[in-house]
Amino acid sequence: MTSEPVILVGTHAGVRTLTLNRPDKLNAANDALLLTLTDELRAAEGEPGVRVVVITGAGRGFCAGQDLADVSGRDMTFTEHLNHTYNPLIRTLRGLGKPVITAVNGVAAGAGASLALAGDIRLWTQSARLIEVFSNIALVPDSGSTWFLPRLVGYHRAFELMALAERVDAEQGRALGLCEHVYPDETFREDVQAYAERLAARPAHALKLTKQALNAALTGTLGEALDREAELQQLAGDHWEHEEGVTAFKVKRVPQFMREPSASGDQPSARER
Structure with missing residues (x-):
C-alpha cells in the first residue's frame, strides 16, 4: 500500500x-x-x-x-x-x-x-x-x-x-x-x-516585478526604493503586458493578460496524477 x-x-x-x-x-x-x-x-x-x-x-x-x-x-x-x-x-x-x-x-x-x-x-x-x-x-x-x-x-x-x-x-x-x-x-x-x-487574470510579469519591489522596499531606504522602481518600471514597460494594457485602455475594453494556455495548462502534472 x-x-x-x-x-x-x-x-x-x-x-x-x-x-x-x-x-x-x-x-x-x-x-x-x-x-x-x-x-x-x-x-x-x-x-x-x-x-x-x-x-x-x-x-x-x-x-x-x-x-x-x-x-x-x-x-x-x-x-x-x-x-x-x-x-x-x-x-x-x-x-x-x-x-x-x-x-x-x-x-x-x-x-x-x-x-x-x-x-x-x-x-x-x-x-x-x-x-x-x-x-x-x-x-x-x-x-x-x-x-x-x-x-x-x-x-x-x-x-x-x-x-x-x-x-x-x-x-x-x-x-x-x-x-x-x-x-x-x-x-x-x-x-x-x-x-x-x-x-x-492580472498581469503576471508586472506582479512578479511588484513583488520584487515590495520585498526590497521592506528592508531598504526611500532612495533605494526609488531607484529600484525606476529599474523595474523599465522591465515592465518593455513587456507585452504593458502594450496590451494601454491598447485595451484606449479602446475601452478589458485587458487580456492571460495568453492562450498551453495544452498542459489545466492538465495534471505527474505529481498530480
Whole structure:
C-alpha cells in the first residue's frame, strides 16, 4: 500500500493549489511535508501555466506547527533543523515570482502561523485561529514570525501576542491586518478559488516585478526604493503586458493578460496524477 502524499497538488484556471495533507494531526509539519512543500513551490515557479499559488490545509486545520514527535530524540540542533526545513521554505515562498495566497482554513499555530503570515495575500475562514504558541514551550518564534508580525501589528502588540501566546480569531485577525479577507466556512474553498482566479487574470510579469519591489522596499531606504522602481518600471514597460494594457485602455475594453494556455495548462502534472 502506498501512503497518502503529504502535499496534495491540483491546478485549475492558472491556480496551483498545494494542500498540506496530515489532517489527523491538524497538518502539523514533519520534514517530509516541509521539504515537499518547498519542492512544489519551486516546481510551480517553472510552470508557465501556473500564475498563482494557493497554500491551504486538509481537514479542519491549516497547520498546527511543528510535529514534536517527528523531532523528538533526533540528533540535530534547533538551528540545523530550521536551516534544513523551515528557512528554505519561507525564503522560497517570499522569493517566488508568482503571487502566493495562504488560505487559512483553521488553526495556524507556531511555525504554521509563520507560514500563514508569509503569503502575499492572506485569506481566512471564519473558524481560523492564529496562535504564536512558541512561548508555551519556552521557545522563540521562528520561521519568519519575528519579521512578519511586527511589520503588521507593531513591536508592542507583536511582543504581547508572542509572550502570552494569545489566540487571534478571524475578526481580530482582519482588524489587526493579519488577513485581507474572511470568508464563511461553508464556501471557503470556492471563495478562495474565485479570488485566486481574479488574481491569475492580472498581469503576471508586472506582479512578479511588484513583488520584487515590495520585498526590497521592506528592508531598504526611500532612495533605494526609488531607484529600484525606476529599474523595474523599465522591465515592465518593455513587456507585452504593458502594450496590451494601454491598447485595451484606449479602446475601452478589458485587458487580456492571460495568453492562450498551453495544452498542459489545466492538465495534471505527474505529481498530480
